[in-house]
Amino acid sequence: MYAALWRRLPGNRLVKSLLALLLFLAVVAVLFIWVFPAITPFLPFENVTVEGGP
Amino acid sequence: MAGRRWRAVVGGIGELFITVGVVLVLFVVWQLGYVAVVDSRAQLGVVAEGEAQFAAGGASLPDIPLQSDPTATGGAGGTASTAPKVTLEDGRVFAILRVPRLGGPTWARPIYEGVGLPVLAKGLGRYPNTALPGAIGNFAVAGHRAGHGNPLIDIDAIRNGDVMIVETRAGWVVYRAQRHTIVPPTSVDVVAAVPQKPGVKPTEAWFTLTSCDPRFSSTNRYIVFAKLERVIPRAEGLPADLLADPR
Numbered sequence: 001m002y003a004a005l006w007r008r009l010p011g012n013r014l015v016k017s018l019l020a021l022l023l024f025l026a027v028v029a030v031l032f033i034w035v036f037p038a039i040t041p042f043l044p045f046e047n048v049t050v051e052g053g054p
Numbered sequence: 055m056a057g058r059r060w061r062a063v064v065g066g067i068g069e070l071f072i073t074v075g076v077v078l079v080l081f082v083v084w085q086l087g088y089v090a091v092v093d094s095r096a097q098l099g100v101v102a103e104g105e106a107q108f109a110a111g112g113a114s115l116p117d118i119p120l121q122s123d124p125t126a127t128g129g130a131g132g133t134a135s136t137a138p139k140v141t142l143e144d145g146r147v148f149a150i151l152r153v154p155r156l157g158g159p160t161w162a163r164p165i166y167e168g169v170g171l172p173v174l175a176k177g178l179g180r181y182p183n184t185a186l187p188g189a190i191g192n193f194a195v196a197g198h199r200a201g202h203g204n205p206l207i208d209i210d211a212i213r214n215g216d217v218m219i220v221e222t223r224a225g226w227v228v229y230r231a232q233r234h235t236i237v238p239p240t241s242v243d244v245v246a247a248v249p250q251k252p253g254v255k256p257t258e259a260w261f262t263l264t265s266c267d268p269r270f271s272s273t274n275r276y277i278v279f280a281k282l283e284r285v286i287p288r289a290e291g292l293p294a295d296l297l298a299d300p301r
Contacts, residue, residue, distance in 0.1 A: 001069045028080060036084045040201065041171050049169045049181070049196040050242045050264055050275055 085201055093203035097177045100164040104150050108223060108288070116140065116148045118186050120224045120285040140186060142167035149187055151178055151195070152219040152297060156208050159297040163205045165195055165220070175202045181245050185259065187220040188227040188285050192260045194245035199265040199276070206265040209276050210234075217296055218261060218280045225288040228296065229261040229280035236267050236274050244277045258282065 005023075009016040107115055118140050142148055149165040164177040173179045178197040185191030197206040212218075212231050220227040237244060246252040249260050259282035267276035286292060 001066055003065075031077065031080055032084050032088055036081055036089075040085070049174075050237070050239060050244055 089201055090204055093175060093201075095203075097163055097203050097205065100147055100177060101150055101162045104147060104164060104221075108221070115223045116142055116146070118148065118188075118222045118224060120188055120222075120227065120287060142180070142182075144168040144170070144182070145173050145176075147177070148180075148222065150221040152221060153212065153216065154297050155212050155216045155300050156206075158299040158301070159294075162221075163197070169196045174198055177203070178205055184245055184262075185247065185256075187222055187261070188259060188282060190259050191247040191256045192245060192249055192262055193220070194262040194264065196264045199267070200270045206263065207269070209263060209265045209278060210267075212263075212278050213300075216300060217283075218263075218278075219292070219296065220261065221292075223288070225290070226286040226292050226296075227261075228283045228286065230283050231278055231280045234276065234278045236276055239272065239275055241275065244275070244279075249279050 006016060006020070009019045011019070104115065144167050147164045147166050150162050151165055152162050154161060166173045166177055166179045167182065169179040169181055174196060175198075178195050181194040181196065184194040187193050197209075198204055199206045199209060212234065214231055214233060216231040218229045218231060220229070235244070235250075243250050243252045244264065245262055246254075247256040248254040248258075249262055261280040261282070263278040263280075265276050266272055267274045
């Protein structure tokens with residue numbers, strides 16, 4: 001998977017490294033901004049209220 | 055050839071595991087680092103905004119009268135029935151909580167109406183239909199202990215007698231912590247008008263904070279009960295010694 005990606009990235013080793021880093025940061029951004037906020041409501045430490053409270 | 059294919063499959067599975075591991079670590083970084091900082095800053099921004107509005111007359115914040123003076127009430131029934139009706143809009147900030155024990159004189163967090171998760175991501179939230187700050191009954195507020203700026207991360211540091219001040223447009227409502235308890239999440243009686251005595255007619259003004267316990271878990275709820283000491287109208291100003299750091 002990652003080997004295939006590495007082969008497809010253009011340029012020499014330095015350029016490939018920079019591009020790989022950029023891709024990684026893009027994935028992190030997607031996770032931080034959209035994915036993680038969407039899943040936290042289903043995790044236990046979000047619950048701080050007593051249920052069915054008035 | 056078959057061997058090479060197997061190597062690719064096993065290698066692929068290995069990469070998948072590594073990826074999952076990295077994503078889980080990133081999630082922890084996000085929850086404890088990123089969100090804590092971003093949401094905490096946002097909440098402090100709301101506090102600063104609220105303070106500026108209070109200083110300027112606070113026209114855009116709900117006007118909750120300082121209705122209950124514990125020395126003036128005390129009779130049967132209290133002021134609950136004669137208290138003016140104030141309706142708060144869900145998701146709207148209406149007060150600032152100050153608890154010097156949680157971070158010194160400057161520790162402050164916004165209190166919103168409602169306890170839905172989108173509301174609690176912004177700060178503390180009042181259980182709808184509980185008492186208003188200072189009123190006879192139980193002013194019940196929930197807040198995160200882990201995540202979303204962890205407003206109540208140190209709720210277990212609150213000691214009996216600690217001052218807990220709710221600031222509204224009209225002034226300051228000063229409560230003193232009386233006791234704490236750890237209860238199952240189903241114990242809705244902690245937000246009853248008389249804490250832990252559902253159905254009993256309230257004659258005193260209480261303030262209840264709820265958060266999770268242990269931290270990062272939803273097994274139980276950590277509850278702090280505080281009782282009204284006095285109310286201070288805005289014109290009088292808040293005595294600085296009330297905010298003295300007890301730590």
